[in-house]
Amino acid sequence: MPQTRKTPTFQPLANSREIWGTTIFDGCAARRGYALNKMCFSFNEAANREAFRQDEDAYCRKYGLDLEQREAVRSRNVLAMIAAGGNIYYLAKLAGIFGLNVQDVGAQQTGVSVDEFRERLLAAGG
């Protein structure tokens, strides 16, 4: 019998099931999160980051964030921000104000310490 080498192949999946732990930023999310994302977009400017630091809730209200979005921001809860329509690229600018990088944000969302999260990433290379 000739030996067959097993190389992984990845066939197209052709399904539309939800992917666990994953939000696709579609039109529905974009509508839901517009105010929140617009506020985060403003943080490209240093003066706006400073204005937010001075009075977070006033800044959120100025951009028309609803109660759920304001509470998500107040509690620094990234999963709640995503549930309220936040897009990660814009949320990253807000996280930067809080001094959080993408690994801090990853750890928070997955409920592990930053060290554990880094360990998981390293394990992906194994």
Next chain:
Amino acid sequence: MNSASGCSRLEAEVARIIGGIGTSHIPAIGLAMAKNQYRDPYWKPFFDAYQPVRAWLGETRPTVAVVVYNDHGLNFFLDKMPTFAVGAATEYCNADEGWGLPTQRPFPGNAAMSWHLIEQLAAADFDLTTCQEMFVDHGFVVPMQLLWPDAPSWPVRTIPIHVNTVQHPLPSPARCLKFGEVLGRAIESWPANERVVVLGTGGLSHQLDGRRAGFINKPFDLYCLEKIVHEPELLARYSIRDLIEFAGTQGPELIQWLIMRGALGADVRKLESNYHVPISNTGSGLLLLEKAA
């Protein structure tokens, strides 16, 4: 020998694609460069892999870089999100993205060549947004810094092409491969003696958001790095959803690599390929393809 027609002269003055490069563009790389961490044990293997690519660029001396990337909320907001946007400016500025990456010096453009590409792509039914002013973010800037880290001034003129990977629906992998094919023909019909390198930036697998954050798929990344060389059509079969399942929410950035690959045409030679995981939250791919003469 005298050329009565002057044809030989005209034939010489057509732009030629010399090759393509696939590379990660994540901000952590820019921050590491800003902190001069080239020799840091975490970063050294990653940066070292770029040495042969830089040597190739030094030998082949491209004059134009077409940079295919996605904007992450510097130039475009969700108020208006183009699927494909082509820069048509004489200069592109970087700017503050909000989280501490140092702003880089401006990049020279090639507006006349941009308009030629726009004309050709539109003639092939690709509907574009044209940008005579355009900020370029880390998706464009980090690869330029990685490839030309010590250049006193940018040695190439640039043409940025933004692909929407932020607001779904995104363009399909098949559409992007086709876009690349048309782009390649457009570049090589530009009547000027330019040597062009096409950069496909982003990827490979990563997921920043949600409970699945930190998802990396090394076998899939290696499969993509292998197949994109001679069988890119295998990757063009995927849906965007497939790419998210296999490679995470930011995994669809592979479509920028497919545009690069499409531009090179059928005959390519792989000169370098490297995979390093993790870099920040990302499986980082590097690929250098030379276009067969």
